Amino acid sequence: MATGPGLKISIDEKRYPGSAAPTFSGFKAEIAPGSVTAILGPSGIGKSTLLRIIAGIDRDYSGHVTIDGQPAAEAAPPGFVFQDPRLLPWLTTLDNIRTAGTGVSTEQAMVALGKTGLSGQASLYPHQLSGGMQRRAALARALTLNAGLLLLDEPFVSLDRTLVEEMYDLIASVAASSGPTMILVTHIVEDAARLADRVLVLSGTPTQIAANLAFPQPRNQRDRDTLDTYRRLIEDAT
Numbered sequence: 209m210a211t212g213p214g215l216k217i218s219i220d221e222k223r224y225p226g227s228a229a230p231t232f233s234g235f236k237a238e239i240a241p242g243s244v245t246a247i248l249g250p251s252g253i254g255k256s257t258l259l260r261i262i263a264g265i266d267r268d269y270s271g272h273v274t275i276d277g278q279p280a281a282e283a284a285p286p287g288f289v290f291q292d293p294r295l296l297p298w299l300t301t302l303d304n305i306r307t308a309g310t311g312v313s314t315e316q317a318m319v320a321l322g323k324t325g326l327s328g329q330a331s332l333y334p335h336q337l338s339g340g341m342q343r344r345a346a347l348a349r350a351l352t353l354n355a356g357l358l359l360l361d362e363p364f365v366s367l368d369r370t371l372v373e374e375m376y377d378l379i380a381s382v383a384a385s386s387g388p389t390m391i392l393v394t395h396i397v398e399d400a401a402r403l404a405d406r407v408l409v410l411s412g413t414p415t416q417i418a419a420n421l422a423f424p425q426p427r428n429q430r431d432r433d434t435l436d437t438y439r440r441l442i443e444d445a446t
């Protein structure tokens with residue numbers, strides 16, 4: 209697969225109906241092709257809204273978001289991990305993964321489940337999965353199409369430490385093997401220090417980019433000192 213797309217984001221105004229102030233006004237950002245960008249910022253600043261605009265799900269704004277030059281709403285659908293896992297309760301885990309797109313085979317879905325450590329849960333229904341398993345299933349569903357653009361909204365919440373380490377390895381190996389463009393919304397400094405090439409810290413009213421940090425060290429070569437430096441840079445900016 210070719211490297212993931214580059215994004216140009218220019219939101220003139222995004223205002224929710226009934227809201228006194230716009231969430232975004234004159235907001236601009238660029239995302240480099242094939243990069244992993246972490247977006248941090250306080251609750252309610254607009255991180256999930258931004259992901260939905262990028263995904264072409266939220267079109268109720270003025271401005272332009274292009275994905276490799278194409279309007280977001282017309283671009284290929286991204287892999288999207290929503291904040292809540294959004295599994296369909298009447299389908300097994302395997303069949304939930306197959307809803308990622310038309311023509312997803314059982315084999316493809318099983319590969320994605322294997323990557324997230326859920327091969328043994330393929331025939332279980334969502335209510336039979338723990339919260340962490342449901343999140344991993346949502347991640348498997350997002351990965352199964354090998355989309356060029358992956359949007360991850362707090363994908364590691366409620367996973368225990370060991371699993372989070374495995375998910376870091378998984379995301380790093382996806383980044384290294386197929387090179388999608390990934391945007392990771394997170395509250396967790398460690399997620400950004402471990403995974404991101406670029407960190408955007410959002411703040412203010414209306415929302416702006418308060419800090420734009422580059423983390424050039426390759427993910428698999430970040431030693432303790434590098435990670436300490438990256439963590440400190442993020443903490444100073446948030």
Ligand SMILES: Nc1ncnc2c1ncn2[C@@H]1O[C@H](COP(=O)(O)OP(=O)(O)OP(=O)(O)O)[C@@H](O)[C@H]1O
Pocket residue numbers: 224225227231249250251252253254255256257258
């Ligand atoms: N459907 C909606 N209708 C009205 N207001 C909304 C809607 N969705 C979000 N908002 C408001 O827009 C702002 C941004 O919300 P958003 O969920 O994008 O923030 P966030 O940074 O992702 O927050 P969190 O970190 O808590 O998930 C908030 O003030 C929120 O209350």
